[in-house]
Amino acid sequence: MTFEIYNPPSESEIIDIHTSFSDVGWIDEEPVRYEFGASTYDFGRMFRQFHKRETQPHKRLDQKSSLQKEVKPSDAEQLHKWIPLVLQEQESLTSLQLEDLTSRAKQYFIVVLNRYGSTKYGRVKAYGIKCGDRTPSSPSDTAHIDLYDVIRQEVARIFIGTEDMLADETEEVLANRLSECIKKYQGLAVTEIQHLIVNEEMKPESVEAVLRILGDIDDPSTYKYRRQLLEKAVIDSSSSVVRDAASVGLSYMDDPHAIPSLKKAIEKETCPLVRKSMKKTFTQLEDTEKCLSFCGAQSTTSG
């Protein structure tokens, strides 16, 4: 995947986003269907931020196709806050180079994700652009960073030393580090964590702590991604301890949207204690749903 950063010439102006690679999808396709899962819906998230969560029909863009979209300043500002954080993480990027880059990308960024081959690595390219000129210049040599390398390192840092800690200590340390990382890198951090879980690159003990923490973090911007990760884990994980932890994570979220996934998980579950735990979460979410319906009816009645 490649992330390319452009700075559009001015606010609310129609710009072209050129994609050089095929197979770019929208958020509205269920992320779990993607080969690289959340990596792709990060693209969607960026795009949705950019377009004020406007609902997009699923599309696939052919090679070298282009798409016209209106730049919404408020959304672009959100991206503007996020991108420099990533750039500053790049040790090889000097302050002068960073200044050079940010001075060219004064206010707005567009992040375009392209997929190619089977690699999961991302790359950020920054393009300078002259005011009023819609054609991006050559990519800046100073601004090449492997976005996923940065995030992978950050996520790997979360787990350093935790294997030798006591259980309670591990949980506390993981909760702090994970929360910090997710608040900083948002959906991209969740993406990387999902990758580690799906590919079973983390020990089940760490995964189960992570899943419970993911359900408990207070970060609205990653809410849906975290819930989807938990829903996927509660159904698909090969480890009963992990499925159990995902069920706990979902109970912490207390979101009735997870009911269909839990129902599926219960039907499939073979471990008695895990099924028992899932049923408790299921009952809790049903109660919450009833409560929300009641509250909704009350507020409608009271006008």
Next chain:
Amino acid sequence: MPFLLRSTKYNKWITDEPDWLEDGETPADPIFGLDTKSNTMSVWAVESHEDQLDRIIAALAATRQSLQDFEYVLLDSQILTLAQIRSRKTEGKSPDAHLNSLLHRDLIEISAQKLVKLTAATFKTIQQEGENTKVVERVPRKVVAKYIVECLRQGHLNPAAANAKVLQDARELVGGSPEQVPPEDQ
């Protein structure tokens, strides 16, 4: 005294039935669901699966670092006898004075061999009872919060001996409006 309640880690009792396990063997993880300190284990006597459980759970959960699910195992007194583990009535250290003086016990002089016997027998019961077992339970955080608030209301818990943050979180969870979640996309 048919049962003794001990807080545990629910997931330590979950197993994927590894194929390397010989007949009659018990996996090692459940042992870590029954940890000891100075070869002693702090437990709470209950007469049945329901007796005073909510009060004990509230008292123990109120001293934790944060409001969490409460996970416990009910140790059968007959199994304790079989494992030759002795108990001694001692004063508990929870925010509930009534429970402290009446229900607290210490299981004492626990050797590794005795602990293994206790774990293996408890694990076997759980395996036999399957999904309907009441030997090991996880009480969801929301329910724990209700127990804490109720015990505070009835004056069972001494707030000064509990974790103020846990009490506050419990009140918020029970008394607050349902959590605001982002709208679901169509």
